[in-house]
Every structure is written in structure tokens, then in C-alpha cells.
Amino acid sequence: MSHDGVGSRAVLRSAAFLTAGALAVSLLAGCGSDEEASRPLAGQDIDLVARDKVAEGGTLKWAVDAVPETLNTFQADADAGTTRVAQAVLPSMFRLDAAGRPVANPAYLESAKVIETEPRQVVQYKLNQQAVWSDGREIGAADFVAQWRALSGRDSAYWTARNAGYDRIEKIERGANDLQVRVTFSRPYADWKSLFSPLYPKDVMGTPDAFNDGARRKLNVTAGPFKVEKVDTATKDIVLTRNPRWWGKPAKLNEIVLHAVDRDKRAAALADGTVDLADIDPAEAERINLASRQGGTGTPLQGAGKTSAKKLRSWALAHGFDADEVKVGKKKLRRAITRYLEQQEKLHAFDVRKSLEPAYTQLALNGAEGPLTDERVRRAVARAIDRTELAKLVLTPLGLPAVPVGSHLALSGQADYADNSGALGGPDTKEAAALLADAGWVLGGPVKEQKKAEKAAGAESTKKKEDQSDGGDDGQYIVGEDDKGRDDKGKHHESAEEKTEKAEKGEKGDEGGKHLSRDGKQYSGGQGGAPGAYAPKGTAAPAGAVTGPLAKDGKALALRFVLPSGPGSETLNSVAERISAMLEKVGIRTTITKVSDESYFKDHVAAGDYDLALYSWPSSAFPATDARPIYAKPVPAADGSVNVEQNFTRVGTDQVDQLFDQAASTxxxxxxxxxxxxxDSRIWAAAGSLPLYQRPQLVGARNNLVNAGAFGFQTPVYEDMGFLKKGAKVSPSPSAS
Structure with a gap:
């Protein structure tokens, strides 16, 4: 499994299923329809051809991470394989286009639109009159009703992962005829296009037992170009075959076999014919490219034993062999190299298709405990990091556009995208050092506690300066919405949100990013005024990069950077090392801790056992619905615990929640x-997470496979996939740059 990887919207946004796998622009207050739309940074790369060039028949063997535990995308243990099956065998009222925007799916819909707004929002769906389930029954209102009732959240017997949107539906009715479905909402819902995609038959949604257990390993009734033939956990296969009742353009392939293959074994699986199509990591992509360029790689084997063990090991390391693999004896190493070369010959029949995934990798900063509870420290971390450099580190070697992501809530090409990173500020080590000094972190090792007499004298000598500054008694800040940002002297300190609001209005806010609040928290040690003004006597305000460790209250400023350790984590490790070097320049020490793949997310990220972590989120065409639980302000639960939903940084504000609610209701x-x-501007200002780069999408594909590969934003068209007819040619794919 790729530790930086992500699954679908239905999986990750709803079920918290995650795996591993900041900026100097002006603040955008939000732009209207007259703004020039952004474009995807990379187009899809699928060897796109017309259907008449695709051969009839054949089996596509497609690698997945694992055989899904469930085929019900609305359950908590659904994964990317679940979604792949659903896309091929179930109706979706809307699917995503090449720019990641929802478009009506003509196979199921003639039209769908809001027909009333007062007194209630009413959406009318006109269904394709040919659309039927595989048992011959028409797709209709009964299926919509069953799915609404299952996902509304009103019946706890349904073990659902999410109910967003469905909980706003008041009723569903048959329209003027059987092909019309009227959905009435109890309150306005902007993201109504996200609903009923996928749509399950009433056989699955009709009762809790059917929902909870009936669609875990089988789907007896479907309505797509393919149907589920079998799920075989022994062979790690899901077999999809043509649906004989499919009314649309017939599938070109006879079968699609989804086969579970570990990420680090996919080049070998491609070579031995186990799969024809597989998401791959950069190292395996380079293997395929090398085979394609050279038809092989040359050989260090010259007869029986002429090449020294030292030369064999050197050659093996240069060609991507693991360090442990080359420690074996000469005979075993020769056999390993022989297998590798045989695979390279077979990989000549494959190519690498590349684009950018509809997902981004972020740096998460745990705001629940430790130094990062102080917003100034989080902002200092962010301003010490050059996101453009990190994007180049990952994407430039792959020939992909190295542009840092400027939004938490959309990606370039999507309608909601705008680069709002200016709300935080550009990379600047001087500003980062100033923020740290303002928060009380100073050079010189652990700070020794002053004697009582010295404290009294110091307090008297600095009283005038304090009275003239924006600080409060003893440097304490009581923040949160109830306090209106005022200290115990009644003086006002701007929060990050207030600073952002002023920037949007063109007003001048606090200088230098000082006095930044966290909702409902109280902390001390960071008096107001100019950066460094309240550091120990003799300590100058920082003028450049810090060259030693910082400390406060007897403790050094050190952060624990948690990463996964298994195959596929190499890119994350490289990014983490570069981030650590950047933070070192401003005096922040990091300790990289590598943990097992199984525990990385569950026991560390989700549990809050980290300071810094890297993981990915998918983008969504419906951020008001899907992103809200990721950035929602944590709230205390009845049992005394804190409900963080999917906000694993634990950083949130009431105002962000309100903006999401308003966006979902207009x-x-x-x-x-x-x-x-x-x-998004306010999420940037709070500095709980830093979007870094859009994830690369690298796919190894048999070179005569067409209409499949690196799909980018677009939902795959399963009925058009297949193998190129003999003599037909592929037109050049859109550039990925």
C-alpha cells in the first residue's frame, strides 16, 4: 500500500480511511464568476482513442491494494477498491469531468435540476427510460427512497459511515411518471449533486441487515456496464464481467479482474503478466522507462563467475536493489540479477502514464499539545518551509509541473480553487524566527528560572515597556471568541481570523503576525511588542537564520516527526528530511520517528500521537460537505473525550465551521x-496543516491498452477500456505538463 496514497471521496472524506503516502501572494477574499477559471496542472494520460479503434473482448487485469472488505461504499471499511467496483457496476447520477467538476451522467439521467426554492428546495431527476437493474426492474423512486432512509442518520441500526446531505432530505416522491423522482429538502443544500452517486438498489438499502451485511462480498443486483461475477479472497481477485442488461454502449472488454498486489511487487507483476495496469511508485516507473528506452538494461553477467561480487553489488544498487538484497552471496545475487533482467525484457511491453492525482500531500501540525498549541509556533513552522522547493523535489524528476497547492479545499482546475496561501505569508526565515521569539522561544539552550529578586526588579524595569506594548500582565493571553481577543487589561489582540478579515477589507492588522489566538486556549510566555523585546536580557531580536537550538521554560524546541516505514514511503521520507533541514535553520529541531504501516495512521495520526506528520487528502467537487469534518473545530463529547471528527490536527475555529455551513446552505x-x-483563507491563517504538492499519478500500463491509465480528475469510462485493434494508432495524449 502506498503510504502517501488516498482513496475515493466516499471513502476518505466520510470514513476517515487514510494512508500516508507554505506562499507570498495576496489574499483572495473570494472571487465571483468573472474570475478566470483555473486549469488542471496536468491532463489525463490514458492513450485515448475512439471506440472503433478498440478491439472486442479480452480481459484487463488491474492491480488494487487489497480485495475490499466491503462492496458498500457507504461503510467505514470501504476503500479505493470498493469505489472502483462501484464505478463499474452501479449508477451514478453525476460523475467528474477532466476538471474535477460534476456533470450529469447521460446513461442514467436525462436531466436533474432544482425546480423550486420556496418554501423548500426541490430537485427533480428525470431518469433515462432505458435504465434498469440487472434483474430487469426499472431504476426509480423506490431506490432513491431506500438509500435516503438508510443514510439519513435517523435509524442507528444502519452502520453508515456518513449521512451528509441525506440528513437534509425531507421527502422523496414519484413525479409525473415513473421516470421522475422529486427530492424535497428540509433546508437548502448546495451540494445536492453529490447525492445518489453511487446509487444502490433497494435490495441493498432496504433493511439494516441488507445494508450492513448483504453487500460486503457480493452485489447480486447492479446497473452498470459490468456486473460482479465473483469475489475470491483466495486468489485475491474480484471478477467483473459484461452486464447483459446494460443499455448503453456495450463494454469492449469481456472481463475486468481486480487483483490485489503489494505496491513494491507491481513491476514484477506487470512483467510476469499478473496484471496489465497498476498504479506504481517512482522507482518502478523508472524501471519501466529504463526498459522502454533500452529494451533491457545491459548485463553485468559475463559467463560463469567472471564478474566480481563487488561489481555485481555495485550494479545492483545502481539499479534499485534494496541494500539487504545485495548482502547475499555471489550466486544468490547473480540469480536475483538474472530475474531482474528477465523482468526488464518483459517490461519493454509497458509504458508509464502520468498525471497528477485529484489529491494533495500535506504537512499536518498537531495543535492539541506541545509547542504547536501556540499558533505563533505553527505559523513559524509554516513560514520556515519553502513549499515550492518541496514540490520540485517530488515532481520535477517525474516531468510533472512542480506547483505548490494553494488551497486546502480544491485543486487547480476545480471551480472552488484559488491560491489563498497569502493569508499565512510566504516562506521567510526572518519572520519565522521573529514569531518564535515573540512566543518566548530564544537562543542559548534551556532558559534558567530567574530568582525572585531578579523577577521583581525585571518586572519593575520593564513595566513601562509593557504598558506601551500590546502585551498583557506576565505575558499572558486569554483568547477565544468569548474573550473577544482581549487580555486581562482589556487590550485587544488580533486573532488570525481577525487579521485575515482585515486583509480582505484592505485594513491594516497587527504587524509581523503577532498575538495570534487559538479558540478557547490560554497560554503564557509570549508578551507583545516587537519580536525579541521580551527575550532574556542581552538577547537581540533575530535578524536572520537561527544557528542554534531554541528553548523556553527549560525545554528545547523539538518536534516529533512521525512517518510510515514500509514500501512506498520513500517519497515521504525525502520530503520529511527536507522539511527538517528547513526547520533547523530557524532553530526547530525535529526527530523523525518511523512506525509500522499498520499503526501509522490509526495509532499515531488519528490518535494525535505526533507533532508533525505527512499524509494526503483527496480533493472534492463538494468541499462544503466533504471538507467540513476535516477542519471542524473539535468539541467536547458527553463522556469527556474530544470529538475531532476527521480533524486530525485538532486545529479549528467557529468561524470556519460557520463558513462551511453557509456554503452548504446557499x-x-x-x-x-x-x-x-x-x-480556506482562515484555515491557512490557523496553520494547522500546509498543503504541499498535488500527488503524482504514475501508472504502468501494457502499451496496447487504451482508454485507461492516469485518469487525473475524470471518472473512468469503463465501457470504453480495452486493447488497441491491430493496425490502429493512438493519438498523442494531452500533455502532462
């Missing part, structure tokens, strides 16, 4: 876009 698309962008 039917004005321009207004919703403006609210989403404002929410």
Missing part, C-alpha cells in the same frame, strides 16, 4: 464559491 454558486474561499 444555492447561489458564486456565493458558495466565495464562502469556500474565505473558509
Amino acid at each position: 444555492l447561489d454558486e458564486d456565493e458558495a464559491r466565495d464562502l469556500i474561499r474565505k473558509a
Whole structure:
């Protein structure tokens, strides 16, 4: 499994299933429809051809991470394999286009639109009159009703992972005829296009038992170009075959076999014919490219034993062999190299298709405990990091555009995208050092506690300076919405949100990013005034990069950087090492801790046992719904615990929550876009997470396989996939740059 990887919207946004796998622009307050739309940074790369060039028949063997535990995408243990099956065998009222925007799916819909807004929002679906389930029954209102009732959250007997949107539905009715479905909402819902995609038959959704257990290993009734033939955990296969009742353009392939293959074994699986199509890591992509360029790699084997063990080991290391693999004896190493070369010959029949995934990798900063509870420290971390450099580190060697992601809530090409990183500020080590000094972190090792007499004298000598500054008694800040950002002297300190609001209005806020609050928290040690003004006597304000460790209250400023350790984590490790070097320049020490793949997310990220971590989130066409639980302000639960939903950084504000709620409740698309962008600006300002780069999408594909590969944003069209007819040619794919 790729530790930086992500699954689908239905999986990750709803079920908290995650794996591993900041900026100097002006603040955008939210832009209207007259703004020039952004474009995807990379197009899809699928060897796109017309259907008449695709041969009839054949089996596509497609690698997945694992045989899914469930085929119900609305359950908590659904994964990317679950979604792949659902896309091929179930209706979706809307699917995503090449820019990641929802478009009506003509196989199932003639039209879908809001027909009333007062007194209630009403959406009318006109279904394709040919659309039927595989048992011959028409797709209709009964299926919509069953799915609504299962996912509404009103019946706890349904073990659902999410109910967002379905909980706003008041009723569903048959329209003027059987092909019309009227959905009435109890309150406005902007993201109504996210619903009923996928749509399950009433056989699955009709009762709790059927929902909870009936679709875990089988789907007896489907309505797509393919149907589920069998799920075989012994062979690690899911077999999809043509659906004889499919009314659309017939599938070109006879079968699609989804076969579970570990990430680090996929080049070998491609070579031996186990799979024809597989997401791969950069190292395996380079193997395929090398085979394609050279038809092989040359050989260090010259007869029986002429090449020394030292030369064999050197050659093996240069060609990507693991260090442990080359420690074996000469005979075993020769056999390993022989197998490798045989695979390289077979990999000549494959190519690498590349694009950017509809997902981004972020640096998460745990704001629940330790130094990062102080917003100034989080902002200092962010301003010490050059995100462009990190994007180049990952993407430039792959020939992909190295542009840092400027939004938490959308990616370039999507309607809601705007670069709001200016709300935080550009990379600047001087500003980072100033923020740390303002928070009380100073050079010179652990700070020794002053004697009582010295404290009294110091307090008297600095009283005048304090009275003239924005600071409060003893440097304490009581923050949160109830306090209105005022200290115990009644003086006002701007929070990050207030600073952002002023920037949007063109007003001048606090200088230098000082006095930044956290909701409902109280902390001390960071008096107001100019950076460094309240450091120990004789300590100058920082003028450049810090060259030694910082400390406060007898403790050095050190952060624990938690990473996964298994195959596929190499990119994350490289990024983490570069980030650590950047933080070292401002006096922040990091300790990289590598943990097992199995425990990385569950026991560390989700549990809050980290200071810094790297993991990915997918983008969504519906951020008001899907992103809200990721950035929602944690709230105390009845049992005394804290409900963080999917906000694993534990950083959130009431205002961000309100902006999401407003965006989800307006039917004005321009207004919703403006609210989403404002929410993103405030998320940036809080510095709980830093989007770094859009994830590379590398796919190894048999070179005669067409209409499949690196799909980018677009939902795959399963009925068009297949193998190129003999004599037909592929037109050049859109550039990935």
C-alpha cells in the first residue's frame, strides 16, 4: 500500500480511511464568476482513442491494494477498491469531468435540476427510460427512497459511515411518471449533486441487515456496464464481467479482474503478466522507462563467475536493489540479477502514464499539545518551509509541473480553487524566527528560572515597556471568541481570523503576525511588542537564520516527526528530511520517528500521537460537505473525550465551521464559491496543516491498452477500456505538463 496514497471521496472524506503516502501572494477574499477559471496542472494520460479503434473482448487485469472488505461504499471499511467496483457496476447520477467538476451522467439521467426554492428546495431527476437493474426492474423512486432512509442518520441500526446531505432530505416522491423522482429538502443544500452517486438498489438499502451485511462480498443486483461475477479472497481477485442488461454502449472488454498486489511487487507483476495496469511508485516507473528506452538494461553477467561480487553489488544498487538484497552471496545475487533482467525484457511491453492525482500531500501540525498549541509556533513552522522547493523535489524528476497547492479545499482546475496561501505569508526565515521569539522561544539552550529578586526588579524595569506594548500582565493571553481577543487589561489582540478579515477589507492588522489566538486556549510566555523585546536580557531580536537550538521554560524546541516505514514511503521520507533541514535553520529541531504501516495512521495520526506528520487528502467537487469534518473545530463529547471528527490536527475555529455551513446552505454558486474561499483563507491563517504538492499519478500500463491509465480528475469510462485493434494508432495524449 502506498503510504502517501488516498482513496475515493466516499471513502476518505466520510470514513476517515487514510494512508500516508507554505506562499507570498495576496489574499483572495473570494472571487465571483468573472474570475478566470483555473486549469488542471496536468491532463489525463490514458492513450485515448475512439471506440472503433478498440478491439472486442479480452480481459484487463488491474492491480488494487487489497480485495475490499466491503462492496458498500457507504461503510467505514470501504476503500479505493470498493469505489472502483462501484464505478463499474452501479449508477451514478453525476460523475467528474477532466476538471474535477460534476456533470450529469447521460446513461442514467436525462436531466436533474432544482425546480423550486420556496418554501423548500426541490430537485427533480428525470431518469433515462432505458435504465434498469440487472434483474430487469426499472431504476426509480423506490431506490432513491431506500438509500435516503438508510443514510439519513435517523435509524442507528444502519452502520453508515456518513449521512451528509441525506440528513437534509425531507421527502422523496414519484413525479409525473415513473421516470421522475422529486427530492424535497428540509433546508437548502448546495451540494445536492453529490447525492445518489453511487446509487444502490433497494435490495441493498432496504433493511439494516441488507445494508450492513448483504453487500460486503457480493452485489447480486447492479446497473452498470459490468456486473460482479465473483469475489475470491483466495486468489485475491474480484471478477467483473459484461452486464447483459446494460443499455448503453456495450463494454469492449469481456472481463475486468481486480487483483490485489503489494505496491513494491507491481513491476514484477506487470512483467510476469499478473496484471496489465497498476498504479506504481517512482522507482518502478523508472524501471519501466529504463526498459522502454533500452529494451533491457545491459548485463553485468559475463559467463560463469567472471564478474566480481563487488561489481555485481555495485550494479545492483545502481539499479534499485534494496541494500539487504545485495548482502547475499555471489550466486544468490547473480540469480536475483538474472530475474531482474528477465523482468526488464518483459517490461519493454509497458509504458508509464502520468498525471497528477485529484489529491494533495500535506504537512499536518498537531495543535492539541506541545509547542504547536501556540499558533505563533505553527505559523513559524509554516513560514520556515519553502513549499515550492518541496514540490520540485517530488515532481520535477517525474516531468510533472512542480506547483505548490494553494488551497486546502480544491485543486487547480476545480471551480472552488484559488491560491489563498497569502493569508499565512510566504516562506521567510526572518519572520519565522521573529514569531518564535515573540512566543518566548530564544537562543542559548534551556532558559534558567530567574530568582525572585531578579523577577521583581525585571518586572519593575520593564513595566513601562509593557504598558506601551500590546502585551498583557506576565505575558499572558486569554483568547477565544468569548474573550473577544482581549487580555486581562482589556487590550485587544488580533486573532488570525481577525487579521485575515482585515486583509480582505484592505485594513491594516497587527504587524509581523503577532498575538495570534487559538479558540478557547490560554497560554503564557509570549508578551507583545516587537519580536525579541521580551527575550532574556542581552538577547537581540533575530535578524536572520537561527544557528542554534531554541528553548523556553527549560525545554528545547523539538518536534516529533512521525512517518510510515514500509514500501512506498520513500517519497515521504525525502520530503520529511527536507522539511527538517528547513526547520533547523530557524532553530526547530525535529526527530523523525518511523512506525509500522499498520499503526501509522490509526495509532499515531488519528490518535494525535505526533507533532508533525505527512499524509494526503483527496480533493472534492463538494468541499462544503466533504471538507467540513476535516477542519471542524473539535468539541467536547458527553463522556469527556474530544470529538475531532476527521480533524486530525485538532486545529479549528467557529468561524470556519460557520463558513462551511453557509456554503452548504446557499444555492447561489458564486456565493458558495466565495464562502469556500474565505473558509480556506482562515484555515491557512490557523496553520494547522500546509498543503504541499498535488500527488503524482504514475501508472504502468501494457502499451496496447487504451482508454485507461492516469485518469487525473475524470471518472473512468469503463465501457470504453480495452486493447488497441491491430493496425490502429493512438493519438498523442494531452500533455502532462
